[in-house]
Amino acid sequence: MATTANTGTGSETTSTPGTAATSSPASPDTPTAPHPRPGREPQGHRRLLTRRDRATLGLMAGLPALLHITLVWVTALASIALAFTTWDGIGFGTIHWAGLDNFRELFTQNPQFWPAVQHNVIWFAVLFLIPTPLGLFLALQLDKKIRFSRVYQTAFFLPVVVSFAVIGFVWQLIYNPDTGLINSVIGANRPGHYIDWIGDPDLNLWAALVAASWRHTGYLMILYLAGLKGVDPTLREASAIDGANEWQTFRHVVFPTLKPTNTIVLVVTIIESLRAFDLVFVFNGGTDGTELLSILVTDNIVGESSRIGYGSAIAVVLLAISLAVIVPYLASTFRKERRS
Amino acid sequence: MTAVSPAFPRARVRPARLVLHLFLTVTALAWLAPLLWAVYSALRPYAETSTKGYVSWPDKLSLDNFTDAFTQSGMAHYFGNTLLIAVPAVLLTLFASSCVAFYVSRFDFRLNLALLLVFTAGNLLPQQVVITPLYRLYLLIDLPGITASGKLYDSALGLVLIHVAFQSGFCTFVLSNYMRMLPHELTEAALVDGASVWRLYWQIVLPLCRPAMAALATLLSIWIYNDFFWAIVLVATGENMPITSALQNLSGQYFTDPNLIAAGALLTAVPTLLVYFALQRQFVSGLTLGANKG
Numbered sequence: 276m277a278t279t280a281n282t283g284t285g286s287e288t289t290s291t292p293g294t295a296a297t298s299s300p301a302s303p304d305t306p307t308a309p310h311p312r313p314g315r316e317p318q319g320h321r322r323l324l325t326r327r328d329r330a331t332l333g334l335m336a337g338l339p340a341l342l343h344i345t346l347v348w349v350t351a352l353a354s355i356a357l358a359f360t361t362w363d364g365i366g367f368g369t370i371h372w373a374g375l376d377n378f379r380e381l382f383t384q385n386p387q388f389w390p391a392v393q394h395n396v397i398w399f400a401v402l403f404l405i406p407t408p409l410g411l412f413l414a415l416q417l418d419k420k421i422r423f424s425r426v427y428q429t430a431f432f433l434p435v436v437v438s439f440a441v442i443g444f445v446w447q448l449i450y451n452p453d454t455g456l457i458n459s460v461i462g463a464n465r466p467g468h469y470i471d472w473i474g475d476p477d478l479n480l481w482a483a484l485v486a487a488s489w490r491h492t493g494y495l496m497i498l499y500l501a502g503l504k505g506v507d508p509t510l511r512e513a514s515a516i517d518g519a520n521e522w523q524t525f526r527h528v529v530f531p532t533l534k535p536t537n538t539i540v541l542v543v544t545i546i547e548s549l550r551a552f553d554l555v556f557v558f559n560g561g562t563d564g565t566e567l568l569s570i571l572v573t574d575n576i577v578g579e580s581s582r583i584g585y586g587s588a589i590a591v592v593l594l595a596i597s598l599a600v601i602v603p604y605l606a607s608t609f610r611k612e613r614r615s
Numbered sequence: 616m617t618a619v620s621p622a623f624p625r626a627r628v629r630p631a632r633l634v635l636h637l638f639l640t641v642t643a644l645a646w647l648a649p650l651l652w653a654v655y656s657a658l659r660p661y662a663e664t665s666t667k668g669y670v671s672w673p674d675k676l677s678l679d680n681f682t683d684a685f686t687q688s689g690m691a692h693y694f695g696n697t698l699l700i701a702v703p704a705v706l707l708t709l710f711a712s713s714c715v716a717f718y719v720s721r722f723d724f725r726l727n728l729a730l731l732l733v734f735t736a737g738n739l740l741p742q743q744v745v746i747t748p749l750y751r752l753y754l755l756i757d758l759p760g761i762t763a764s765g766k767l768y769d770s771a772l773g774l775v776l777i778h779v780a781f782q783s784g785f786c787t788f789v790l791s792n793y794m795r796m797l798p799h800e801l802t803e804a805a806l807v808d809g810a811s812v813w814r815l816y817w818q819i820v821l822p823l824c825r826p827a828m829a830a831l832a833t834l835l836s837i838w839i840y841n842d843f844f845w846a847i848v849l850v851a852t853g854e855n856m857p858i859t860s861a862l863q864n865l866s867g868q869y870f871t872d873p874n875l876i877a878a879g880a881l882l883t884a885v886p887t888l889l890v891y892f893a894l895q896r897q898f899v900s901g902l903t904l905g906a907n908k909g
Binding site for chain 2: 323324325327328331334335336338339340341342344346347348349350351353354357364413415416417419421422423426427429430431432433434436437438439440441444445446447448449451454455456459460461464467486493494497498500501542546549550552553556557560568569572573575576583587590593594597598600602605609
């Protein structure tokens, strides 16, 4: 902070017309704004740049952008293109236009597709209905300036640090029909009484969701705690003085100010439910009751069938849902940013 | 009243506070229970649990399962693989995203908003959206002599690249917000004095971003360490897997009983837990750095 304040005092903001002159010989190829109006706020430093500086900047922004765009966006677009083709992956010559065949087959003939969609929706619904209020509730309690707050936080947040793969193995120790904690405690670990939490198609999705909620709650708690730090304490005091009880203060003072946090929580929860993969993969490979869209996509590339076009069609469904969430979210975020 | 209460602030423990502490303690213990159960199972010999059952008092507790899991499966090798992937990936991600953030936040070209949007949106996509073409691309790229597999597929380099590409989205967003808070005059003054853009970045802007970089480094280490999906799809040889993804194979091959599985899974979690306990503040602030700016 001291450094920024120090350099700030020797600021050159007012001298922009002069600095424009120093840069003009170095940038003859910029016909735009050779004489900036003196009153205008500087939009950046570009008038001060030498040709070498421009090259450096180009590399600094260009190389990472190239990598990101190639590996993330070009591949996402390629998913869209491939979704309309059939391809066995051997040479480019075998790519054939298939129109909407992949989608038609997916929507009408794939017995796993609609269950997978349903499971993704359930995944989101559960994460939204249980960890979200629970995370908010825990954050509200921990925000009360109580002692040991950090100890409690550490406990609730611990599962977030552990990978889903490890969580999958840890929860198998609880769900195992023979040796697991639950069946041992309720006496269901004897032949004839087994409850197969992971094998039973009616149970396993819910078993996975308990583990996923366990992890998600801590994550949302931290997001809400950060959001609560932004609530003006004087507002709360004022409402307490006015005789509002804890619930009324929360409902009318705290919750409205958490609006930006709620948006983030909603986006994070949707994205997490679309990304869900590791946990069910470790549990049972994402079959027999735990099918998810992410699993179906992967099955079509690493599986023996390797139907690239078909797998891409599933990826496009996933992409469409994701963008329906990401685009409005980012649009509003960046609009706000621009205004500020 | 105002004269009395500050003198004895501890004397009046409100019952509501007590109930709250009781509730939080019980909930926190319940939250830790799955992990504690794994620790308990891992500490007990298999022979004992198979006769007495897992829910029973222990006769003997030892670290044997941990040492067995570690040595029999050759976990050290997979930890090494992770190190080879995670360290370059974290450093490169921070370097790449700070470069883009520097450009976006200090030089207001027309592109900057679009660039930032592309990076941020890319980071939010589910990985499965890109995996099919990515998998094909990695098989197509021949790198004879550079990677052991001769391709980008099945190599540490391939994993590093996708981690950098994917994670730099979030980091660019966070760092550009951070850099935008640095006063404009700071870099303007240096430029007027004739400093090059590189010096500006390396000697002025980057040192000021140290807190944000530390937070992101902590976050990235844990995320990349915990990655399961990229390695499962983009690595074919079991030997080349990083530890988190190798766990799946190891559990079938070496971890033959629940006690060993517990030990192996916990050993895998140890590095992330150590980083978390040592750098909790950085980790949490990193998570919320992106979130605060909503």
